[in-house]
Amino acid sequence: MTTRPLADAAAPMVEALAVRKSFGDNEVLKGIDLTVGHGEVVSLLGPSGSGKSTLLRCINHLETLDGGEISVNGHLVGYRRHGGKKYEMRPREVAAARRDVGMVFQRFNLFPHLTALENVMEAPVFVKGVGRAQAREQAHELLRRVGLPDKPAAYPFQLSGGQQQRVAIARALAMRPSLMLFDEPTSALDPELVGEVLDVMRGLARDGMTMIVVTHEIGFAREVCDRVVFMDGGVVVEEGDPAQVLTRPTHARTRNFLSKVL
Amino acid sequence: MSSPSVTQAPPGYADEPVVRLRHPGRWVAAAVVVVLAAMFLHFVATTPQLRPDLVLGYLFERSILRGLLVTIELTAVAMVVGIVLGTLLAVMRLSDNPLLRWVAGGYVGLFRGTPILVQLLFWFFLGTVLPRVSLGVPFGPELVSVSTNTLITQFAAAILGLGLNEAAYMAEIVRAGIGAVDRGQTEAAQALGMSPGLSYRRVVLPQAARVIVPPTANELISMLKLTSLCLVIGLPELLTTAQLIYGRNFQQIPLLIVASIWYLVLTTLLSIVQARVERRMNRGVAGASPRRRTRPALSGVRP
Ligand SMILES: Nc1ncnc2c1ncn2[C@@H]1O[C@H](COP(=O)(O)OP(=O)(O)OP(=O)(O)O)[C@@H](O)[C@H]1O
Numbered sequence: 001m002t003t004r005p006l007a008d009a010a011a012p013m014v015e016a017l018a019v020r021k022s023f024g025d026n027e028v029l030k031g032i033d034l035t036v037g038h039g040e041v042v043s044l045l046g047p048s049g050s051g052k053s054t055l056l057r058c059i060n061h062l063e064t065l066d067g068g069e070i071s072v073n074g075h076l077v078g079y080r081r082h083g084g085k086k087y088e089m090r091p092r093e094v095a096a097a098r099r100d101v102g103m104v105f106q107r108f109n110l111f112p113h114l115t116a117l118e119n120v121m122e123a124p125v126f127v128k129g130v131g132r133a134q135a136r137e138q139a140h141e142l143l144r145r146v147g148l149p150d151k152p153a154a155y156p157f158q159l160s161g162g163q164q165q166r167v168a169i170a171r172a173l174a175m176r177p178s179l180m181l182f183d184e185p186t187s188a189l190d191p192e193l194v195g196e197v198l199d200v201m202r203g204l205a206r207d208g209m210t211m212i213v214v215t216h217e218i219g220f221a222r223e224v225c226d227r228v229v230f231m232d233g234g235v236v237v238e239e240g241d242p243a244q245v246l247t248r249p250t251h252a253r254t255r256n257f258l259s260k261v262l
Numbered sequence: 263m264s265s266p267s268v269t270q271a272p273p274g275y276a277d278e279p280v281v282r283l284r285h286p287g288r289w290v291a292a293a294v295v296v297v298l299a300a301m302f303l304h305f306v307a308t309t310p311q312l313r314p315d316l317v318l319g320y321l322f323e324r325s326i327l328r329g330l331l332v333t334i335e336l337t338a339v340a341m342v343v344g345i346v347l348g349t350l351l352a353v354m355r356l357s358d359n360p361l362l363r364w365v366a367g368g369y370v371g372l373f374r375g376t377p378i379l380v381q382l383l384f385w386f387f388l389g390t391v392l393p394r395v396s397l398g399v400p401f402g403p404e405l406v407s408v409s410t411n412t413l414i415t416q417f418a419a420a421i422l423g424l425g426l427n428e429a430a431y432m433a434e435i436v437r438a439g440i441g442a443v444d445r446g447q448t449e450a451a452q453a454l455g456m457s458p459g460l461s462y463r464r465v466v467l468p469q470a471a472r473v474i475v476p477p478t479a480n481e482l483i484s485m486l487k488l489t490s491l492c493l494v495i496g497l498p499e500l501l502t503t504a505q506l507i508y509g510r511n512f513q514q515i516p517l518l519i520v521a522s523i524w525y526l527v528l529t530t531l532l533s534i535v536q537a538r539v540e541r542r543m544n545r546g547v548a549g550a551s552p553r554r555r556t557r558p559a560l561s562g563v564r565p
Pocket residue numbers: 023026028046047048049050051052053054055
């Protein structure tokens with residue numbers, strides 16, 4: 001009844017229970033339940049303001065919850081359970097817990113004062129304490145994996161949006177996360193650059209990475225994702241097999257949304 | 263109209279002569295400047311009271327050089343106090359803890375709200391109201407007790423006056439620098455598992471530095487000149503030394519020129535350093551050319 005075992009293979013990768021979150025009077029998440037299994041690729045769809053980003057940020061504890069709880073890999077996010085109570089973690093402990101979760105942002109958020117290679121090396125070296133030589137080796141490997149073997153010395157401003165986003169994915173992968181969160185990774189890109197980023201994500205899915213992807217790319221959701229979750233107004237309206245939700249949605253709100261984006 | 267006009271341009275457009283814009287105002291301004299310069303040179307040449315011989319003689323005089331050294335020391339120490347305390351205050355002002363925010367805000371308000379001259383005199387005369395400074399349990403027994411006048415020497419009063427005041431200004435500069443860093447940067451750092459301290463050190467401060475350094479260099483240059491206020495507490499820095507000398511020989515203007523020359527030399531040197539540092543800081547910004555760095559860990563070429 002105290003703390004949970006270290007790695008609970010039976011536990012789902014992500015388990016959100018009755019998650020609530022408000023900004024002032026604005027209740028953004030109104031009781032979200034979501035379970036994501038190991039190796040599952042789930043896409044979050046929904047109109048603007050429906051709380052998709054907020055949910056992703058809660059999973060990574062970039063926001064604190066107002067109600068409910070989230071577990072990642074069997075560990076409660078942001079709290080320690082002890083004797084029937086949840087104790088808030090210190091910032092350092094929260095930080096340590098995040099190492100297992102990679103996050104990719106809409107606006108890339110690469111570190112502008114570091115080269116592509118240094119961006120990818122930064123966290124392994126300074127967070128995990130990996131040796132520089134080894135971290136550099138791994139960073140080169142990751143840049144190859146995202147299709148940028150020739151760009152290690154480039155600063156972010158010297159790269160196109162698609163290239164920056166691929167470096168950002170490599171940077172997140174450098175911590176060897178078991179879960180990747182993507183918040184509209186292609187929304188800030190010119191249309192012709194979207195494909196190269198989606199290709200990298202497709203490769204990750206193929207390699208068995210657990211992913212939660214907020215996206216407006218319906219084609220990607222249909223092809224790559226195991227499950228589609230449709231949110232509106234802070235609740236999960238409908239979820240299920242992509243083919244079913246995207247072609248024969250049962251809810252009017254889903255139909256209405258899909259008619260606008262398709 | 264919207265069709266590409268370039269392809270339709272008649273031949274000859276490329277090598278037609280161009281008439282450059284003329285700037286008659288510049289010539290007028292140049293003439294005014296030349297006349298003023300001539301008047302100034304004439305004044306210098308025809309005013310024997312300026313005593314160029316005295317200026318030259320005192321420029322490298324021992325007590326003047328000693329004063330110059332005190333000025334440099336004061337500037338350096340007061341700036342270090344200002345930068346360290348200012349950064350601390352800035353982080354306090356941005357902290358989640360309301361008490362820390364309030365304390366830092368109050369500090370900045372107090373020290374920016376009173377004249378620096380008053381602050382200097384205040385520290386200097388502190389001994390008259392608080393004869394002894396003691397360390398011990400608050401409202402309880404004393405452990406050590408020192409006479410305020412031995413603790414706060416002229417130099418210490420100057421450092422307190424200049425440094426504590428500077429901290430208030432540096433706090434605002436550092437705060438603006440940290441505020442200029444995109445919030446997404448902290449989030450990206452946090453998402454990678456960096457602790458708040460590490461993300462400050464590795465991500466926020468290096469980017470904030472680009473915004474912080476130029477105004478800090480300006481502060482350093484002002485500080486150099488502000489040290490002359492120590493005249494009022496009789497600390498023998500550059501200006502006080504010059505005053506001591508002209509108090510004896512009544513050659514006020516030549517000695518003030520001596521002091522001015524030294525201030526100018528120092529501020530010019532600092533400006534040159536400032537320009538260099540700024541150029542180096544602009545790495546990773548579009549528009550500025552990043553020099554390829556040579557540290558092997560950072561170069562992209564694999565062995
Ligand atoms: N830090 C914040 N402070 C106040 N309100 C916020 C904050 N972040 C988000 N919100 C509000 O929460 C609501 C949901 O925002 P969220 O970003 O989660 O939506 P979203 O589904 O990701 O939308 P989009 O598709 O536009 O990205 C919005 O009404 C937004 O204004």
